[in-house]
Amino acid sequence: MRSKLIISFVIVVIITGSIATIVGVHLIGEGVFKQAQEKVRTDLNSAREIYQREENDIKTVVRLTAERFYIKDALIRNDLPRLNSEIATVREREGLDILNLTDNNGRVIVRSRNSAIIGDDQTYSPILKKTLLEKETFSGTEIISKEELTKSSPALAEQAYFEIIPIPHAKPTTKTEETSGMVIKAAASVVDYNGNLLGVLYGGNLINRNYKIVDKIKETVFQGQVYKGKDIGTATIFQDELRISTNVTTKEGERAVGTRIANDVGEQVLVKGKPWIERAFVVKEWRITAYEPIKDIKGAIIGILYVGILEDNFVDMKNETIWFLLSITIIGVIIALVVAYFLAGSITNPIKHLAAASQQLAKGDFNQKVSVTSKDEIGELGNAFNFMISSIKERDEKLKQHTQQVVVRSERLAMIGQLAAGVAHEINNPLAGLRTYVKLINKEISDLGIPEGSFPKYLSLMERETIRCSEVVRNLLNFARQTDARPQLVDMNHILNEALSFIEHQIIMLDIKVEKNFGTLPQAVADFSQLQQVFMNIILNACEAMTTKGHLSLSTSYLESDNQIEIKIQDTGSGIPPEILPRIFEPFFTTKKKGTGLGLSVAYGIISQHKGTIDVNSTVGVGTTFIIKLPVQATLPKPDNHDAERLIT
Numbered sequence: 145m146r147s148k149l150i151i152s153f154v155i156v157v158i159i160t161g162s163i164a165t166i167v168g169v170h171l172i173g174e175g176v177f178k179q180a181q182e183k184v185r186t187d188l189n190s191a192r193e194i195y196q197r198e199e200n201d202i203k204t205v206v207r208l209t210a211e212r213f214y215i216k217d218a219l220i221r222n223d224l225p226r227l228n229s230e231i232a233t234v235r236e237r238e239g240l241d242i243l244n245l246t247d248n249n250g251r252v253i254v255r256s257r258n259s260a261i262i263g264d265d266q267t268y269s270p271i272l273k274k275t276l277l278e279k280e281t282f283s284g285t286e287i288i289s290k291e292e293l294t295k296s297s298p299a300l301a302e303q304a305y306f307e308i309i310p311i312p313h314a315k316p317t318t319k320t321e322e323t324s325g326m327v328i329k330a331a332a333s334v335v336d337y338n339g340n341l342l343g344v345l346y347g348g349n350l351i352n353r354n355y356k357i358v359d360k361i362k363e364t365v366f367q368g369q370v371y372k373g374k375d376i377g378t379a380t381i382f383q384d385e386l387r388i389s390t391n392v393t394t395k396e397g398e399r400a401v402g403t404r405i406a407n408d409v410g411e412q413v414l415v416k417g418k419p420w421i422e423r424a425f426v427v428k429e430w431r432i433t434a435y436e437p438i439k440d441i442k443g444a445i446i447g448i449l450y451v452g453i454l455e456d457n458f459v460d461m462k463n464e465t466i467w468f469l470l471s472i473t474i475i476g477v478i479i480a481l482v483v484a485y486f487l488a489g490s491i492t493n494p495i496k497h498l499a500a501a502s503q504q505l506a507k508g509d510f511n512q513k514v515s516v517t518s519k520d521e522i523g524e525l526g527n528a529f530n531f532m533i534s535s536i537k538e539r540d541e542k543l544k545q546h547t548q549q550v551v552v553r554s555e556r557l558a559m560i561g562q563l564a565a566g567v568a569h570e571i572n573n574p575l576a577g578l579r580t581y582v583k584l585i586n587k588e589i590s591d592l593g594i595p596e597g598s599f600p601k602y603l604s605l606m607e608r609e610t611i612r613c614s615e616v617v618r619n620l621l622n623f624a625r626q627t628d629a630r631p632q633l634v635d636m637n638h639i640l641n642e643a644l645s646f647i648e649h650q651i652i653m654l655d656i657k658v659e660k661n662f663g664t665l666p667q668a669v670a671d672f673s674q675l676q677q678v679f680m681n682i683i684l685n686a687c688e689a690m691t692t693k694g695h696l697s698l699s700t701s702y703l704e705s706d707n708q709i710e711i712k713i714q715d716t717g718s719g720i721p722p723e724i725l726p727r728i729f730e731p732f733f734t735t736k737k738k739g740t741g742l743g744l745s746v747a748y749g750i751i752s753q754h755k756g757t758i759d760v761n762s763t764v765g766v767g768t769t770f771i772i773k774l775p776v777q778a779t780l781p782k783p784d785n786h787d788a789e790r791l792i793t
C-alpha cells in the first residue's frame with residue numbers, strides 16, 4: 145500500500161513536471177527565437193543604413209567634384225589633360241574604383257584609370273541616363289558587365305570575376321561563373337555658369353570582393369562578437385544569388401564568396417521580392433537571418449543584403465533552460481518521493497498496526513490496543529478498533545463466567561445426584577422391609593380377627609409415611625438418572641397438553657390465563673410420562689409463583705438448524721432472586737413451606753437423560769421463563785433391570 149501511494153504520488157509529479165517542462169521549453173524556445181528574430185530585423189536596418197551611407201559618401205564625392213569650378217573651366221575649355229589629371233587625383237584620394245566624365249551626350253571623355261579608351265556611350269546606365277535628363281545627382285546600385293569593367297580597368301573585371309562554388313541547399317544551376325560586377329554608383333551633372341549641361345561625372349565602387357561594407361556592418365552592428373570561436377554576426381551582399389562580399393566563412397575559414405544563396409531564401413527574396421526573417425542555412429550552418437532585396441534605381445531586384453546571427457548561443461540557451469526545467473522536475477520528483485514516503489508511512493503504519501493487532505485478536509489475544517495519534521479518519525478507525533476489542537473482551541469474559549457457572553452447576557448437581565442415588569439405594573431396602581413388616585403386622589392383626597384399619601391409627605400413619613418415603617426415593621433416583629426411560633415416538637405439543645390437563649383444576653382455581661403458542665413439530669423420540677412429569681413440575685411451580693390472576697404462556701417451536709425442539713414455559717409470577725437462582729435445581733432446595741425441593745431437580749435429571757438442556761431467565765417481580773431444548777432423536781439409555789424401579793412399585 146505504501147509503495148502504491150508513493151508511486152501514484154510520483155507519477156502525478158512526473159506528469160505535471162513533464163508537462164511544465166515541455167510547455168516551458170516550448171514557450172521559452174519560442175520566446176528566445178522571437179527575440180533573436182527581432183534583433184536580426186533591427187540589425188538588418190542598421191546594415192541598410194551602413195550600405196546607404198556608403199552610397200551617400202560616393203554620391204557626395206561625385207557631386208562635390210562635379211561642382212568644382214576648375215572641372216567646369218577645363219570642360220568649357222576642353223582641356224582634357226587637366227581634366228584627366230584632376231579627376232585621377234580625386235579618384236585616388238577618395239579611393240574610388242571608377243571616376244569618369246562624359247560629355248553632355250553621355251560619351252566618355254575622361255576615363256581616369258584608362259585614358260586611352262574614350263568616346264564610348266554610357267547611356268546604357270540608368271543612373272547616368274537619369275542624370276543627363278534631369279541634370280541632378282543620382283546614385284544607386286548597378287550591375288556592370290565585364291566589358292564595361294574592363295574598359296575602366298582590367299583589374300576591376302578580374303576583381304569581379306567568380307567561379308561559382310557549389311554548396312548545399314543552393315538552387316541547382318548550370319551557371320559556372322560570374323563575370324559582371326555590382327557597383328555602387330553615383331552620377332552628377334556638370335553645368336556651366338548659365339546652367340547648361342556640359343557633361344556628367346560618374347563614379348563608384350565595385351562591391352565584388354570589396355569587404356568594406358560587410359566588415360563595417362560586422363564591426364558596428366555586432367561589435368565583432370565571437371561565440372565558441374565563431375562570429376556571432378555576419379553580413380553579406382549578394383549579386384543576384386551569388387555571395388560577392390561577405391564575412392561568412394567556409395569550413396576552411398575563408399570568406400565564402402562565390403557561393404550561392406539557399407534555394408528557399410532566394411525564392412522568397414529574389415523572385416517574390418519579400419524580406420526573409422527566420423532561420424536559414426548559411427554556407428555551413430544554421431543561422432537566424434534577415435535578407436532583403438537590393439534594387440537598382442529602376443526598382444529591379446539585382447541583389448540581396450543579408451545579416452545573420454549565430455543560432456548556437458540561442459540553442460545553448462534553450463538547452464540550458466531545458467536542463468534547468470528538467471532538474472527542477474527531478475528535484476520535484478525527489479522531494480515528492482521523500483514527502484510521499486513519510487506521508488504514506490503516516491497512513492500505512494497505523495493500518496499495519498491495526499492489521500497486526502487484528503491478527504493477534506484472531507489468535508485470541510484480547511489485550512491488543514492500537515495507539516491513536518491522529519484525529520483524522522485513521523484515528524477514528526483506531527478508536528473504533530480499540531472500542532471493538534474492549535467490547536469483545538467484555539463479552540468474552542461474561543461468556544466465560546456463564547459457562548463456568550453452568551459447568552459448576554452441572555458438576556455440583558452430578559455430585560449431589562451420586563450422593564442422592566447412594567442414599568436412595570441404602571434407604572430403599574430398609575423401606576421395602578418396613579412396608580413388608582407393616583403389611584405383615586396388618587395381616588397378623590386381621591388373622592387375629594381384628595378388622596383391618598380399625599387398629600390404632602399409628603399403624604396406618606406408619607404405612608402412609610413409608611409410602612411417602614418411597615416416593616421421595618423414587619424422585620431422587622429420577623434426578624440421579626437412575627430410572628429407566630421408555631423411549632417412544634411422541635408429540636411434544638400433546639405431552640404439554642396432557643401435563644396441563646392434570647393441573648387444570650388448580651389453574652381454574654387461581655384464575656390463571658393460559659396462552660398456547662404451539663408450532664408444528666416433528667415427532668420426537670422420548671419418554672412420554674417422564675417428560676409429562678417435567679412439564680407438570682415446571683407448570684406447577686409457575687402456578688405457585690403467580691398465586692392468582694397470572695398469565696401462563698406455553699410455546700413450542702422446531703429449531704431446524706439444530707434439529708431440536710424448544711419448549712418455553714413463561715409465567716408472570718414473583719420471579720427468582722438472583723442469589724437463589726444457581727440453587728433451584730438442587731434436590732431438596734425449596735423456598736416453600738410444604739415443598740420438598742425435588743420438582744426441578746427431577747426435571748433436570750429427566751432432561752439431561754434425554755440429552756437436552758434446561759435454562760431459566762427470571763426477573764424478580766416480572767416473571768420467569770423456563771426454556772427446554774430437546775433433540776428430536778435422543779438416544780436414551782436402554783431399560784435394564786434396575787432394582788429401583790422394581791422396588792418402588
Ligand SMILES: Nc1ncnc2c1ncn2[C@@H]1O[C@H](COP(=O)(O)OP(=O)(O)OP(=O)(O)O)[C@@H](O)[C@H]1O
Pocket residue numbers: 681685686687689715717718719720728729733734735736738739740741742743744745768
Ligand atoms: N416459576 C417459579 N417462580 C418462582 N420461583 C420458582 C419457580 N420455579 C421454581 N421456583 C423456586 O425454586 C424452588 C425449587 O423448586 P422445586 O420445584 O424444585 O421445589 P418446590 O417447588 O419448592 O418443591 P416441590 O416442587 O418439591 O413441591 C422453589 O422453592 C421456588 O423458590
Ligand SMILES: [Mg+2]
Pocket residue numbers: 681684685739742743744
Ligand atoms: Mg415444585
